[in-house]
Amino acid sequence: MRSLPFLLVTLVSGAVAGTILGIVNLGVVEPYIDKAIQLETQNEIRAGENVNTDEMAGYRIWQKSGEIVGGIVYGISLSSLFGIVFAYSRNSLPGNNVKVKAILLASIMCFVLFIVPSLKYPSNPPAVGDPDTIYYRQSLFVAFLVISGASALGVTALIKKINQTVSKKVAIACTIYGAIIIVSYLAMPSNPDKISISMNLVEAFRLVSAATIVMFWEILGATYGTLWNRFNRQNLKKVTAF
Amino acid sequence: MRMSYTRQLLIERPDIPRVAIGILVAIMLFGLFSVGFDQGQLFSLVEGKEAFDSNWLHEFVHDMRHAAGFPCH
Structure with missing residues (x-):
């Protein structure tokens, strides 16, 4: 595929999936964020802090207004990564249907880049994170993300060189990747912040937000596969043989 | 009786545009930093130290x- 259609397919699919994610989050994740911020504000008032509720309300409008734009930026940045991986791996993915291949790759990337890191460092609503530990927590999160992503990439490169059946290759890949993740999970420090709000709220937030991110990846894969099929036809060189 | 036939093959070009890959890497890094990690750094390039207090971009993408x-505060 040439540069322009390739970029178009990649960025448009990310923007579509990101827009849907933002809209869905406004409906299903925002109530949990509102509730957490409400609890945080109540705790601050109880602790004797001076809280400007009008300023807080203004902040919330600003924060909510960025949900869809944030979703689009998030979608485009992850679809950029997805596009690169798909461009290099599409011939190695099983099957002949490009759409199915794209959905399969999106599922794998969702597992490696979201679900696995979330097992060690799950998402938290506002009122949980301590501003003083933000850079430390970001470092831990990125480290685990890189370990998961690099391991998946390394294992994929390794099994390509092994002369085995597909099922054995998959078994070897899963075993090595699983072993690396288990060791990393046990070796890496936990999130240092204590959770001082209701665990029911935190768990519900984690579950709902994870569901929307999984949905995002599946929409990204399906949209990407559909657009790839549509635009790639232009790049098929017709050869007539007699 | 002489038979003749025409066969059409569709051959996919295997090349991956490297310029496009480079553009996507840049978009990915900038986008992920903006949404996931910025604590005022991007706007401090034009706004100075004040950007770390106002956290304009951080708050805008806060909920996402x-x-x-x-990780967030």
Whole structure:
């Protein structure tokens, strides 16, 4: 595929999936964020802090207004990564249907880049994170993300060189990747912040937000596969043989 | 009786545009930093130290940052 259609397919699919994610989050994740911020504000008032509720309300409008734009930026940045991986791996993915291949790759990337890191460092609503530990927590999160992503990439490169059946290759890949993740999970420090709000709220937030991110990846894969099929036809060189 | 036939083959070009890959890497890094990690750094390039207090961009993508699982305050 040439540069322009390739970029178009990649960025448009990310923007579509990101827009849907933002809209869905406004409906299903925002109530949990509102509730957490409400609890945080109540705790601050109880602790004797001076809280400007009008300023807080203004902040919330600003924060909510960025949900869809944030979703689009998030979608485009992850679809950029997805596009690169798909461009290099599409011939190695099983099957002949490009759409199915794209959905399969999106599922794998969702597992490696979201679900696995979330097992060690799950998402938290506002009122949980301590501003003083933000850079430390970001470092831990990125480290685990890189370990998961690099391991998946390394294992994929390794099994390509092994002369085995597909099922054995998959078994070897899963075993090595699983072993690396288990060791990393046990070796890496936990999130240092204590959770001082209701665990029911935190768990519900984690579950709902994870569901929307999984949905995002599946929409990204399906949209990407559909657009790839549509635009790639232009790049098929017709050869007539007699 | 002489038979003749025409066969059409569709051959996919295997090349991956490297310029496009480079553009996507740049977009990915900038986008992920903006949504997931910025604490005022991007706007401090034009706004100075004040950007770390106002955290304009951080607050704008605040809810998406939480929902996407990135660490936040």
